[in-house]
Amino acid sequence: MRLSKEFIVAIVLTGAALMATAAHAHDYKAGALVIAHPWTPKPPAGAKVAAGFLKITNEGKEDDRLVAISAEVAGKIQIHGMKIENGIMKMFELAGGLAIPAGQTVELKSKSNHVMFMGLKTLPAEGQSFTAVLTFEKAGEVPVEFAVEPMGGDDHGEM
Numbered sequence: 445m446r447l448s449k450e451f452i453v454a455i456v457l458t459g460a461a462l463m464a465t466a467a468h469a470h471d472y473k474a475g476a477l478v479i480a481h482p483w484t485p486k487p488p489a490g491a492k493v494a495a496g497f498l499k500i501t502n503e504g505k506e507d508d509r510l511v512a513i514s515a516e517v518a519g520k521i522q523i524h525g526m527k528i529e530n531g532i533m534k535m536f537e538l539a540g541g542l543a544i545p546a547g548q549t550v551e552l553k554s555k556s557n558h559v560m561f562m563g564l565k566t567l568p569a570e571g572q573s574f575t576a577v578l579t580f581e582k583a584g585e586v587p588v589e590f591a592v593e594p595m596g597g598d599d600h601g602e603m
């Protein structure tokens with residue numbers, strides 16, 4: 445059997461594309477939920493808190509809710525919202541968790557809803573990741589990896 449040159453090139457390209465996806469995607473699927481790119485901006489040395497960001501898409505027909513997060517790296521973890529109070533942006537705990545409505549994408553990001561890792565123990569170095577378990581009302585417990593990345597320009601410095 446002889447394979448045409450074009451066929452072989454196609455296989456090589458497909459393989460490369462698959463590998464690229466595996467290296468960069470960092471997505472998780474749990475029931476109707478797709479969880480994209482959980483990450484933590486590396487906090488300054490000695491910091492006791494760090495934020496966690498991710499994107500959650502509910503592809504299902506029923507609403508879900510992120511109710512809890514656990515991880516070894518922090519003594520306590522909360523889901524925070526942000527509000528303006530007397531002209532100052534403040535964060536507060538979202539009692540009862542964060543709704544993930546059917547058919548919608550909810551983004552936890554800088555200056556918006558976010559995960560708050562408190563009582564921080566040692567975080568892995570930039571470029572590495574740590575495990576956290578997200579608990580959803582319907583999708584249940586979903587273990588994910590939070591990548592530790594540079595803070596960048598759009599940081600969370602006010603926290």
Ligand SMILES: [Cu+2]
Pocket residue numbers: 524535536558559560603
């Ligand atoms: Cu916070």
